Amino acid sequence: MAKQRYERPVLKPLNGNITNKFGAQAGFIPHTHIDGLAVHALTAKYGSPLFVLSERTIRETYRQAYTAFSTRYPKVQFAWSYKTNYMNAVCNVFHQEGAWAEVVSSFEYEKALHNGVSGDKIIFNGPDKTEKDHRLAIQNNSLIHIDHLDELYSLVALADELKVRPRVAIRVNMDTGVQPMWDRFGFNYETGQAWDAINKILLADKLDLVGLHCHIGTFMLASQAYRIATQKMADLALQIRKQHQHQLQYIDMGGGFASKNTLKGAYLNGADLAPSFADYAEQICTALFNAGFELGELPLLILETGRALVDDAGYLLGSVLANKRLSDGRRATILDFGVNLLFTSFWYEHTISPAQACSQYAEDIVLYGPLCMNIDVIRESVKLPPLNRGDQVVVHRVGAYNMTQWMQFIALRPRIVMIDLAGESHLIRDAEDLDYLMQLERVPEHLKKFDL
């Protein structure tokens, strides 16, 4: 008789008096394939852990977002927020779909140029732009979004020196009723700072003020905040039109749409809670339409959506290293990836599925990463069927911010592959090795030898 697949015995107390907020737990559905490719085959070929991106999901998500806005407003332009995921292959999928580039540092700027984005389609945001960055951005006719007065003054001086009119916008921050208010970036609307900065630019007459920019926060679960923000932005644009007879070309509403991940401590599942692209589009487009622009003078609407466009397309595959029982009785499973690769586990309760057949018998476990650090917890408490050493898991919705904020700490960073529309996998970033790790290190001559 053939032997049965092994699963370790579990014992789960049933608590009659405390009801689970999600009711009876449905059976676990193993996630064995991604876009037609077997998880086990992917890790056999590329190793574990492994990041996997679905080109199909990126394109489909982008098209959903674009359609939501373009069916409600005539002039829409997305700019891919590089910091969210700046793997060149990922950026280029967005560029092929028509997105410009939105960058916040000199290396991101150069990456966009390297990818072939023309300078006039790069938006340069952020408080950290050096004079060299400004010169390069001016030379390339990029859109420079001014964050503070110091930047404004140095741009005016540069424009004077170079005898050009750089294309600029100012970043505006404001109260949209949502806490925390992101007021450390840009110029405040309510206190009149933004209006002052606008006057300074228009009166100095050295810079070409082409737009207004805001980014009201990230993971904004209240879509109505965007209506308020849009109204305030439109109000500034119309005042500029009226008092300076100056017409802006665009209003950039930044990013901030929530992805379908579940925030830590949230009562409801992220997929049920997050507004859809249509919800956000409805708020923004309605506010822009009703703001009072002349029909021929409707500004271009720019969006810098990051996480909501790419989270769903990313998966992290990993393997079980060990199981143990903690002193307080809880089961713990140790995986071969930790917070070094899954930075977002600090604020998300990531969905994690077994990658092979499993039973319906779930138990509460703690999921740890392999780092020798107490903070290395992937999930404090998650219901999963018992996993054996060597079993594999799939972490869902990891496309945003992990492949840029991952830490090179204790473990080297693993490979990233992308599955194309035909179901072929492509290596888009190789695994790091010791040579890569040490290539920037220098050991002084007197420290090169020792006797032990």
Place this chain on the structure above:
Amino acid sequence: MKLKNNIAIAENGFIFNAARGDSFTTNPIGIFILQGLKNNWDKARLCQEILVKYEIDEATCEKDLYDFLKMLKHYDLIEE
């Protein structure tokens, strides 16, 4: 090591301790072990029977079995 008298084990893995009113669930291998305990199998016998029935190495089997027995003891389902 013996399963206590007043423990009911259903085929679907539902366990009821009538003496204390506690209930639990377990998976098929858990039922298999509990049935074995009912038949007074000792640790060695339990391990042996699991190895015959399931695709698993001895070390893992032993480790998981001991952990399971500890939990049974913890919840007062077995006595030494």
